[in-house]
Every structure is written in structure tokens, then in C-alpha cells.
Amino acid sequence: LANVLAFIELDGGRPTAASLAGLGLGRRIGSAWGATVYALLPCAEAPRYQADDVIAEVARHGADKALLVVAPALAGPPLFATHGPTVVAACTRLPPAIVLFPSSSAGMDLAPRVAAHLGAALAIRPRLVIEGKCATLVRPAGAGQLRRIDLGELDRPVVVTCADVDARATATRGEIEVIVLAPPTHDPRVAVLPGESPRAPRRAQAPLTFLCGEALDPTAQAALAPKLERAGMRLARAGAPRGPNELVIALAPTEQPDPHATADLAIAGNPEQLLREIVATIEAT
């Protein structure tokens, strides 16, 4: 039977929402295939094996078994340099058909290198479609196209990052088996420096364009456009040529009819109000 491994990122000792989403996605695949779903728990301190601890929580979210690694070095931010050897050790122990990571800064540091270690295919933030025993990973590929990976047709493992918190699963499981792995050594060539993380504004990593379903008031546009530009975003008119790798976000008063059928993302509502909320959110992030 196949093994499904979900890496659990901990924040204050609790699994992050994106980790539980990955676990939930693994649960759905495991249920369709009859596979065993393992939650990999890299902990700085041993859990207390109580009803509210991390093992009970992954059991409630669909894990059949837990792989537990306890080492003080795992207290820091999850990076491949610190947590990667633990994931590789777990993959050697199982080995898995599918490895799931949260779509987080930690998951994106770990997933590609683990995938390369396994010679695996890699799917970033796919949607899972299950029909009977057929499980397919689906990702937008732009220009009205999708990329589909049929998990049943792969001749190798697949590594997946997941961000869809709706994918979280619930189970009525009580106790689950816990397998304790010896902590491998981390990479000493990378060191986390002490001190608080400095705050710094984020910037768009690719062209992000907002299309508004109705004309903005010129005064509002003059106020909002520079703030968006500082974050690497811009306003454009419907019908403007779309660049490669550009993400288009439609802000339209109503959901139907869709004035921006080619947009990647859309929010229904008053465009000016939505833009003000977006600016406020990105300035606070």
C-alpha cells in the first residue's frame, strides 16, 4: 500500500492551518487509494501525549500515524538546512508516494529540494480532484489552460505544496500510532542569527494588475495608485494587453456577468472600497 507523508509546520507548538490543509489533502488521497497517511512532526520538545497536544490534533485532522522527531535544533524556523534532514530521514523510512508541504515560506524552502532528493514530480498549490480511485492534481497554467497530473499514472513520487485551508479534514480517530525517529544532524553551514525579525514592506514578485469593473473616481485613483505602485501593483483598464507571467485581479461590482472573464482572481464588490481595503491590508502585512 502507498504511503502519504504530510510535513507539519508548527507555530507555537501548534500545526499551522496550511499544514493541516496539506494533511487534509493527503487524507483525501489516502482514503481514495487505501494509503496510510503519516504526519511528520518535527518538534523541539517531546509532546505530552494529552488530548490537546499536537499528536491528538493531527489525528483529528486525518493522520493514520505520526512520525515524531524531537530535537532542540528544530525549534528554529523550518528551513531545509534545519528540517530537511528530518524529512529525508522520514522519506527513507517509509518511502512515500506523495509528500505534502504547507505552501509557506518554510514549505517552499523544503519542498523543491526534497522533491529533487526523491526524483519526484513537483506540484505547487494544486487543486485535488478525486473521482473514484483516480486522483488528479490540477493547476492553472494561464491562457485558460490547466496542468493536470494524474497521480495514478506517475512512475515516481510527487511532492505537493498546499495552501487551501478548505482542504482541512476532520476525523473521529482517538489515539494513533506514533513512530519516533532519531533526529538527524542539521546543516551547520547555515545559522539563524539572534534578534527580532526586522519589519520591511513586501513587494510584488511578478506583475500584479487590478482591473476595475467600473471607473474609479479620479481623486480616489490618484490617491490609491501610488500606494499600489509602491507594493509593485498597478491599476489597468479592461482590455489592456496582458504581459507574460502577469496576474490579473478583477474587482467588479457584481459577480454576474463577469466583466473580466480573463482575470485570474476576482473579488465582487465596490472597486474603490475594495482597493482601499487591499491597500490597508498590504500596508499592515
Add this chain to the structure above:
Amino acid sequence: VKVLVAIRLGGETSLGVCERAALALGASLCDGRPETAAALFLLGAAERTGPVTEAALHHAAEHVSMFTPALDDTDYEAYARVLTAACRHLRADLILVPARTADEDLDAAGPAAALHLGIPHLTAVETAAWRPDGKLAVTRREDRGLRALAVETPALLTVRATAQAGPVGAPPAPAPGAEAASFLRLELDALGLRAEELRPRRGLRGTLAESADARTERLPDAAALVRCLCAGGWW
């Protein structure tokens, strides 16, 4: 010390903000350090004139490119194998890769190449500077802010664009004194690779299909949009 900026080109017509950030970081790490030299490596399935021309305006002691149809429809691992071979060929000590590449695999090829090279990697790097002990002081973007780290070279960093990158669509001015350079073209066999070795990686990104499912993803509010942009590596 050789700093290699490696840029993977897809269908774009100009360099993106992450590519420009990697080039700028490479230049800053060489600035005022005569013992440090920059090199530039462009790779892809097909040559893209616009990005190549723009990249040539940046200071680098070496400009190297490799465009081969053997990379067509391959995944991160095929690019990682070419990048690994190129890093060995060019004897790179520090490899800078843009955090967001031309396809949806984000920065997967860089960490995969670091595995094959047996060197550490850090993703989502926003700043890097040499420390007196020869290590690099790095700030990395995490979900809650920036994290300070130190890393020994050789190493590979994937570089994010920062708030200092300037307005959208406005490439930074070329470095003073920089002139358009020509690129030394490499072929696969010069790197000790054969097209057959990359063929098994074809199709692993998934099958492309037209679909009504490729519709717009609807989000409930601004907060959900920002979460989506962060999780997808867009922001």
C-alpha cells in the same frame, strides 16, 4: 569568489522584478571587492532576445547562455541538472537565482541544483552582504517578516524583489560603465550532458489542457486576496 547569477527564461519578453533583483544583488556583492567577480548564466528552451539584451547591460565578467530544445516541456529537475553542470563548469562559489521563475514552479530549480551540488541553499532572500568572517549575512522573507541568517559559501540563494526595486515596468538603469556584451553560447555536451538525460523529465509538470475549470478564482475579500498572493509567492 565567483558570484553566478543564473536566470531561467521562459516566454517573457523582458526580465522580471526577481531577475532584476538577482542581478542587482550580484552586482552589489562584487562592488568594491576586486577578489569577487560576477558571471551571468541564461538558460532556457528557446532564446528570448529582450531579456538577453537587457541582462547584457549588467556588469559581469562572463556572460554565458545555453538555449536548448532539450529543456522544452521539462520540469524543475531538468533545469536543475543543467544549472548544476553550469555551476561546476563555471566554478561558481555563490549562485543567485531569481525567486520567481518564468513558470509556475517558482524557485524549485535552484534548491534542486543546490542538492546536486551538495551546498546549502536559502530561498526568499531579500538582502545579502559579506561578513568579515567570509560568510554571507542574509535576510530571508518569512511569513511574518524578515529573518537574519548567516551562510557559508559555496551556497545558492533564491532572490526576491524588494520594496526598493522601483515602480512596475521600469527596469533599473544599467550599471555605470556597463556596455552591451555578447554571450558565450554553450551547448549541452560542453556541460557533459546529453538531451536523452533530460527527456525523462518531460511531461512531469503535468498535461496542458483547455478546460472550463480554468475559470477565475473568486475570493471573498481583500484579506483573502493578500493571503492568496503570499501563499502563491506573488507578493
